Amino acid sequence: MKSSSPLQLSLPVSLPDDETFYSYYPAAGNDELIQSLQDCAQGKAKQAVFVWGPEKSGRTHLMHAACAQANDVDRSSFYIPLGIHASISTALLEGLENVDLVCIDDVDAIAGHPLWEEAIFDLYNRLIEQSHSALIVSAKVSPSDSGFMLPDLVSRMQWGLNYQLQPMADDEKLAALQRRSAMRGLQLPDDVGRFLLNRLARDLRTLFDVLDRLDKASLIHQRKLTIPFVKEMLRL
Numbered sequence: 748m749k750s751s752s753p754l755q756l757s758l759p760v761s762l763p764d765d766e767t768f769y770s771y772y773p774a775a776g777n778d779e780l781i782q783s784l785q786d787c788a789q790g791k792a793k794q795a796v797f798v799w800g801p802e803k804s805g806r807t808h809l810m811h812a813a814c815a816q817a818n819d820v821d822r823s824s825f826y827i828p829l830g831i832h833a834s835i836s837t838a839l840l841e842g843l844e845n846v847d848l849v850c851i852d853d854v855d856a857i858a859g860h861p862l863w864e865e866a867i868f869d870l871y872n873r874l875i876e877q878s879h880s881a882l883i884v885s886a887k888v889s890p891s892d893s894g895f896m897l898p899d900l901v902s903r904m905q906w907g908l909n910y911q912l913q914p915m916a917d918d919e920k921l922a923a924l925q926r927r928s929a930m931r932g933l934q935l936p937d938d939v940g941r942f943l944l945n946r947l948a949r950d951l952r953t954l955f956d957v958l959d960r961l962d963k964a965s966l967i968h969q970r971k972l973t974i975p976f977v978k979e980m981l982r983l
Contacts (some may be wrong), residue, residue, distance in 0.1 A: 752951060754798060757926075759944040763811060765930070766807075766808045766811035766812055766815070767811075767812045767815050767816070768781065768785060768812045768815075768816060769783070770812075770926070770927060770930060771805065771808055771809065771812055771921030772810075772919060772922055772926055774912075774915040774916070774919050775913065775916070776912050776913035777910075777912060777961065779910070780796075780798065780910040780912065781809070783796050783908055783910070784798075784809055784812070784813045784832035784883060784889060785813070785816060786798060786881075787811075787813060787848060787851055787882075787883055788813040788814070788816035788817040788820070788822070788824075788848055788881070789816065789817070789820050789822075789850075789934045790817075790820070790822055790847060790881070791876055791880070792953055792974065793880070793881055793980075794879060794881060794882075794906030794907050794908060795871070795874070795875075795881075795883075795884065795904075795906060795908070796827040796881075796882070796884070796907060796908045796909075797882045797884045797885075797886070797887050797889075797890060797904050797905075797908065797909045797910070798883065798884070798885045798910050798912055799885065799886045799887065799888055799890075799909075799910070799911055799912065800885075800887070800888075800913075800914075801887055801911030801914075802887055802950075803951065803952040803953070804855050804914065804950070804951075805915075805951060806829070806852065806864070806912060807852055807885070808951075809885075809912075810826060810852050810883060811826065813848060813850055813883055814826050814848065814850055816847040816982075817847060820839050822847035823846045823847045823848070824846065824847065824848040824850065825843055825848070825849050825850065825905065826850045826852065827839060827840075827849075827850070827851055827852065828852040828853055828936075829851060829853045829854055829856045829857050829863070830852070830853040830856045831930075832856055832857050832860065832863055833926060837862055837863060837866035837882040839843070840866050840869075840870045840932045841974050842869070843870060843874070843880070844873040844874050844876075844877040844879065844880060845877075845879070845880075846880055847879070847880060847881070848880065848881050848882075848883070849870075849880050849881070849882050850882075850883045850884075850910070851867070851882070851884045851885070852885050853885065853886065853887070854867065854884050854885065854904075855887055855888060855893040855894065855895075858893050858894035858895050859894060859895075859896060860895070861881070861897075861967075864895055864897040864900050867900060867968065868897055868899055868900045868903060870901075871903040871904075871906075872903070872972035875906075878916070882907075884904065885983060888907070889909065889911070890904035890905050891905070891925050894907075906919060906976075915951070917941075917944055917949075920940060920944060920949065920951060920954065921937065921944060923951060924940050924943070924955075924958060925940060926955055927955060927958060928958060928962070928972075931962050933962050933965060933972065934935060934971065934972065935958070936972065937967040938974060939972050939973065939974055939977055943957065943958075943977065946981075946983055957981065958981070961977060961980060964976075964980045
């Protein structure tokens with residue numbers, strides 16, 4: 748396996764090993780987006796892809812999945828979550844034009860920060876000139892609505908492919924929960940899954956976190972997932 752950039756070691760973040768394309772359940776209308784991300788990860792396309800969708804919509808899962816797939820095919824990757832930009836330095840971006848896949852998450856978090864906007868703009872230019880790396884960028888909103896002060900940065904982000912991540916219907920969320928459960932050897936009955944959807948926040952991040960808690964509780968108490976058991980464990 749080809750290692751990620753050495754700079755990755757200085758980031759206070761690690762990539763989860765369970766967020767892959769296999770564990771991602773795609774909502775209807777996202778097939779072209781996912782194919783483009785996989786092409787970038789596998790080196791089939793040297794391009795920039797901008798993905799936007801609301802918080803907890805699955806953007807970060809897709810970024811992690813792209814890095815995992817790149818490393819699986821012996822390509823280097825670098826993931827940087829700009830939601831933590833206040834605790835890191837723009838120096839982390841130096842040399843990234845030599846990495847096969849660069850994933851920048853929550854890029855709109857640096858809107859209004861001139862040093863970061865200039866640094867991201869310069870990185871875009873280096874990646875374009877190098878024609879070596881693929882770039883995936885995510886945000887909550889489209890480039891034109893991200894609030895960047897640097898007009899040229901908006902223009903750069905509109906270069907390449909732009910996708911709005913389509914939201915999941917409830918049936919798709921249930922299927923995603925059941926896929927994640929099956930990966931853990933846990934059976935999630937339809938009625939229990941729908942109970943969770945009706946009683947909890949509907950974003951998948953929250954639902955997956957709760958499912959992880961229920962998985963551990965099921966192992967400890969040696970009980971199957973039923974609505975009474977879920978009510979007891981979650982105090983609902």
